[in-house]
Amino acid sequence: MKKDNNDKNNLMLNKKLSRRDMLRLAGVGGVGLLLGGGAIGSLLASDKKTTSNASTILSQDQDSIPFYGAHQAGIITPSQNFICFAAFDVITDNVSDIRKMFQKWTTASATMVSGSLIGNVNDNPNLPPSDTGEAAELSPSRCTITFGAGPSLFDARFGLQNKRPPSFQELPPFKADSLEPEWCGGDLCVQVCADDLQVAFHAIRNLARIARGTAVLRWTQEGFQRSTQADPKATTPRNLLGFKDGTANPNVTDSKLMNEVVWSQSVDGTAWMTGGSYMAVRRVRMRIEVWDRSTLKDQEDTFGRHRHSGAPLGSKDEFDSIKLDALDATTGKPVIPSNSHVALAHGDGSIQMLRRSYSYSSGLDLKTGQLDAGLLFISFQRDLQKQFIPIQQRLANNDKLNEYAVHKGSAVFACFPGTTEGGFIGETLFGGI
């Protein structure tokens, strides 16, 4: 049984992804950060080579993504249609309670992503059913559940101070941050992604139920992308500002590149994180009403791309390379403004990270009557200090997009390596304690 699962996982990890999946992986991305345009070339190059057999391989496992494996699913997994994200605070004083919770979470998660009911008390009239039931008979919907630990878990409460990876700490303040405590931090996080929102919600709800007495919800955010139904060709998704965004992610099928960019390595010095990845989450509210009354020229100058085609300014095709040195013949100014989002995000193209963002809409800001909508930015990287932080500093200081977007929430999490059946997520951290 255990072996079968590993084999299955290895098969899954080695699969070539279709173009469609690679483009979807790029996510809605972008308001926070857009990766260097240089990466897009290699993404497309490898795409040409793999398209032929990719779709047939994917179809076999299309609806179900294995929970067990060397890495947690939901990181290099092609983006699903929806996300339910939850940050938790631990309320117990006892680290063994946390371990027990992760054991239960692991078992329940593996069951839920397979599309089955959790627990064994679902038919006893004298007891509350162990599964809350709203996902019964629904397909697995490519559900993935990904767990992480925040820097606060390594404070004095649990004796884990010495386990904190040296470069893992709360983010520094960025210029123009407008963070609100109710959207920040968390001792733990659970990222659930699925092609069905009810399936995703079901997972978060049941994990929160299992956590009762050990951890409580701190903040949650649901998110969406255009669905596969609405965009069968899976072109680059558009963010809520109407721009195609996030085409420049590193190629997730390149395992060497993933080891360089996404997965923590043993040489990085934190043994329990080897095979894991560091996550940055930013809840970026978009000033939709203000954006909507800016001219098309202003909008395109803000992004550095044409709205319709997604091409860099001055180019025709979405995937044309970004020429930051091109000057306008009449004005002598750069065709792509130097304070545009694409110019700053690209930088010199030397820093990469894997973005996996979703749009969100959370009703009204009652104070202003304006929409509370924007981007739930998520990125995975091997080292926050070397990847997310320098890019975000660059953007925070100069990005023209800052006029239209404001960072309201922020958190970072160390997402554990994967586990095999019989083990549990977080075992490398909590197992020996």
Place this chain on the structure above:
Amino acid sequence: MNLRYVVPASLLISSILFTGCAKNNAESALNTSNTSEAVATNATNTDPSTSTSSPDLQTAIDQYRTYVIEQCDLFVKETEKFTTAVKAGNLDEAKALYAPTRMYYERIEPIAEALGDLDPNIDARDGDVDPSEWRGFHHIEKSLWEVGTTKGEEAVADQLLKDAQLLRAKVETVDINASMLVTGAVELLNEVSSSKVTGEEERYSHTDLYDFAANVEGAAKIYELLKPELEKKDADLEKDIGERFASLLKELEPFKVNDGYISYEKLQEDQIRKLSQTLDALAEPLSNMGTILGV
């Protein structure tokens, strides 16, 4: 369902002895007359694996009935003091007696709810029932705190005492079974979750924490009575519930003042959230006490 609990105690004891259960059970069984006889006569026809009840459940039911009647007796006695104060026009005394009197009722609320219209007559809030039918504690509460007078509440007070006495009389007739105990404990905590922890129960007096504490005490009483049986069926669950009752009481402790509790209005938002989450943490395992009822 209820048939299970009227099976003669001695018969069930025999099955427990045969399964070689915990020492406690054996001891309690030995204290019961006819045990050896029961063992002899039932040894051949009792399948221990399908036995889903035990004499301890009947014991718990009997003890709970005694508790309910005790609380009811006190409820009537205290209600009489309260309504007397209202009718005598003693505003301060009536206000002082209001919340403590209600605690006797809140501890056994699910039983009262099983008795037809008694619960709305005694405990309805403004808007819960047709305005022409609204009476009971909260009617008087509104006058005492909102208007600042006992005047005009004399008839309501008389009726309240009658309703309390009727509750006491009717309680004798309630058919209490083990299932009611289990669901009653959860209902008590659900009451806290839905109206007390939100401050919606006592909207004029803000004495919600009295009700909060009383509901929790009522649930704790049921847990205490079912504890021996629960220990046998699921020791981890029993321990879990015990620890979480302790956490909740600890969380409530700082809000005690003299013999009562501080005003709900003095609670900070984060304190309310913590109380609510600690309550949810308890209610989750408590809702699994039904495991003692079998499948």
